[in-house]
Amino acid sequence: MKFLTIGALLIGTVSGLAADHIIQGARIIPAKDTSALQRIGAHHQKYPDRRTVTIRPSKNDADDVSTDFLWGIKQANHGGRLLLQKGQTYVIGKKLDLSFLHNIEVQLEGEIKFTDDVKYWQANHFYYDFQKSITFWVWGGQDIKIFGKGTLNGNGQQWYNDFAGQEILDPDNTFYRPILFLTDNATRVSVEGITQLNSPCWTNFFVRTNDISFDNVFINAYSTNASALPKNTDGFDSLNVNGLTVTNTRVDIGDDCFSPKPNTTNIFVQNLWCNNTHGVSMGSIGQYSGVKDIIENAYIENVTLLNGQNGARLKAWAGQDVGYGRINNITYRNIRIENTDNPVVLDQCYFDVNATECALYPSQVNVTNIVFDNIYGTSSGAEGKVVVDLTCSPNAVCSDVHLSQINITSPAGSPAEIICDGIHGDIGVSCQSSSSSS
Ligand SMILES: *[C@@H]1O[C@H](CO)[C@@H](O)[C@H](O)[C@H]1NC(C)=O
Numbered sequence: 001m002k003f004l005t006i007g008a009l010l011i012g013t014v015s016g017l018a019a020d021h022i023i024q025g026a027r028i029i030p031a032k033d034t035s036a037l038q039r040i041g042a043h044h045q046k047y048p049d050r051r052t053v054t055i056r057p058s059k060n061d062a063d064d065v066s067t068d069f070l071w072g073i074k075q076a077n078h079g080g081r082l083l084l085q086k087g088q089t090y091v092i093g094k095k096l097d098l099s100f101l102h103n104i105e106v107q108l109e110g111e112i113k114f115t116d117d118v119k120y121w122q123a124n125h126f127y128y129d130f131q132k133s134i135t136f137w138v139w140g141g142q143d144i145k146i147f148g149k150g151t152l153n154g155n156g157q158q159w160y161n162d163f164a165g166q167e168i169l170d171p172d173n174t175f176y177r178p179i180l181f182l183t184d185n186a187t188r189v190s191v192e193g194i195t196q197l198n199s200p201c202w203t204n205f206f207v208r209t210n211d212i213s214f215d216n217v218f219i220n221a222y223s224t225n226a227s228a229l230p231k232n233t234d235g236f237d238s239l240n241v242n243g244l245t246v247t248n249t250r251v252d253i254g255d256d257c258f259s260p261k262p263n264t265t266n267i268f269v270q271n272l273w274c275n276n277t278h279g280v281s282m283g284s285i286g287q288y289s290g291v292k293d294i295i296e297n298a299y300i301e302n303v304t305l306l307n308g309q310n311g312a313r314l315k316a317w318a319g320q321d322v323g324y325g326r327i328n329n330i331t332y333r334n335i336r337i338e339n340t341d342n343p344v345v346l347d348q349c350y351f352d353v354n355a356t357e358c359a360l361y362p363s364q365v366n367v368t369n370i371v372f373d374n375i376y377g378t379s380s381g382a383e384g385k386v387v388v389d390l391t392c393s394p395n396a397v398c399s400d401v402h403l404s405q406i407n408i409t410s411p412a413g414s415p416a417e418i419i420c421d422g423i424h425g426d427i428g429v430s431c432q433s434s435s436s437s438s
């Protein structure tokens, strides 16, 4: 009798706990329940079954499920998976601190959509001094995998409308716009298969992150309002990152396609496609007085760059009161560039420092061991016959810059011109100084 009572009590307590534990509309399915996992679309060819958490989707665009999402992330943390189901939308209307992750998978088959409550997000966000960046959420920790065929939707239209006519570089600008995906203090992060749509500002920014990879991702930003286009929606930006890999990815946005910023090392890019972008750009670095910035060991291969402002670019600051550092060991190989204003650029007199000034205050960012190999296609003709423009500061370190198999034509006429100013040593192709260019 006594035993029975205790047994009943225990059972009552455990099931009571479990009921409290699961929030409304959520489920937790054990890894071994293969058929249930199959039914909800969580059985994946590549990723072995795990304890899988689902949460309720949003009923409409105002139905904020950020509390459910955070609960789901916590339940899936330490070896599980959060599944966001196909055909469902999950609206996030509150900022989220996801800095505590450790061995988690997020399978995104549906859509995560941020609210466009500009007023809320401008008062509630995570802020980074670097270029006055803000974000909806911060992902941090280790062993984080995000995969699926779903969409991360920044819902940027309202932001584009409201920002129209303003400039991010305007020192008086206080209209900050959130970054769609940001990692900070993270190690081993992979993102695969998803679409990233209409970020209000940069699409991806990685800070203090080691070993992050993107594979088979599509990044797109567009506006339905011709007088308010997306701005500064860069594909990839990084700061203090070691190990950055982007493969098999397509980016169609009106700003940098791939642009590692200060202290990014060990970069690998392969099979990247960029349309309408400002190119694949190392830097700019060396902007801030007294600060040392490095970009080193980058291998960029098989990139297609269409309809862009720039193609393959390196940029380091010069002038008074700037920083120092190096851009070293960067290879661009097998790059197809079409209809692009500045197909190949090396600018060690950034930003717009004229020749006199650049000689007087040369860049303190050393540019060394740069390879451009098999770069072909067409310019837009915006720079006349110039298709490659390499401008180093006189009196700065700029050496071991090697070009081979360059075949870029200009609609402005032939032969196309390669400008080389201030580079030490032979660059491997014939070139001329800007002063003698036609
Ligand atoms: C970075 O994350 C680790 C845990 O992964 C934590 O111990 C450390 O405090 C974090 N560092 C910062 C600066 O937040």
Ligand SMILES: *[C@@H]1O[C@H](CO)[C@@H](O)[C@H](O)[C@H]1NC(C)=O
Pocket: 160, 161, 162, 163, 164, 225, 226, 227, 228
């Ligand atoms: C388009 O953007 C402009 C500039 O912000 C704005 O004045 C206008 O109301 C927007 N149009 C629509 C239909 O939202």
Ligand SMILES: *[C@@H]1O[C@H](CO)[C@@H](O)[C@H](O)[C@H]1NC(C)=O
Pocket: 270, 271, 272, 273, 302, 303, 304
């Ligand atoms: C180069 O990248 C494109 C995608 O932009 C891809 O279709 C093609 O197969 C890649 N080429 C090689 C040799 O991998």
Ligand SMILES: *[C@@H]1O[C@H](CO)[C@@H](O)[C@H](O)[C@H]1NC(C)=O
Pocket: 252, 275, 276, 306, 307
């Ligand atoms: C690339 O962008 C142009 C606009 O500049 C657009 O017309 C074209 O459809 C895009 N290409 C693809 C394959 O999406």
Ligand SMILES: *[C@@H]1O[C@H](CO)[C@@H](O)[C@H](O)[C@H]1NC(C)=O
Pocket: 239, 240, 262, 263, 291, 292, 293, 294
């Ligand atoms: C880059 O790393 C150096 C240390 O090597 C550090 O002093 C500097 O502040 C970093 N730059 C930025 C912009 O964080």
Ligand SMILES: *[C@@H]1O[C@H](CO)[C@@H](O)[C@H](O)[C@H]1NC(C)=O
Pocket: 266, 267, 296, 297, 298, 299, 329
């Ligand atoms: C240059 O960078 C590549 C990675 O892109 C790396 O494999 C190679 O070891 C680096 N070279 C040197 C001399 O460090």
Ligand SMILES: *[C@@H]1O[C@H](CO)[C@@H](O)[C@H](O)[C@H]1NC(C)=O
Pocket: 324, 325, 326, 366, 397
């Ligand atoms: C730049 O080159 C100079 C001259 O070789 C060297 O003394 C300096 O250490 C280099 N700077 C960096 C950050 O590598």
Ligand SMILES: *[C@@H]1O[C@H](CO)[C@@H](O)[C@H](O)[C@H]1NC(C)=O
Pocket: 354, 355, 356, 357
């Ligand atoms: C170069 O820039 C400096 C500083 O901005 C300016 O004072 C100077 O007039 C410029 N020189 C030429 C030739 O444009």
Ligand SMILES: *[C@@H]1O[C@H](CO)[C@@H](O)[C@H](O)[C@H]1NC(C)=O
Pocket: 376, 407
């Ligand atoms: C350069 O490209 C053009 C256009 O694709 C091609 O006709 C020409 O043969 C190429 N030249 C060389 C030297 O590869």
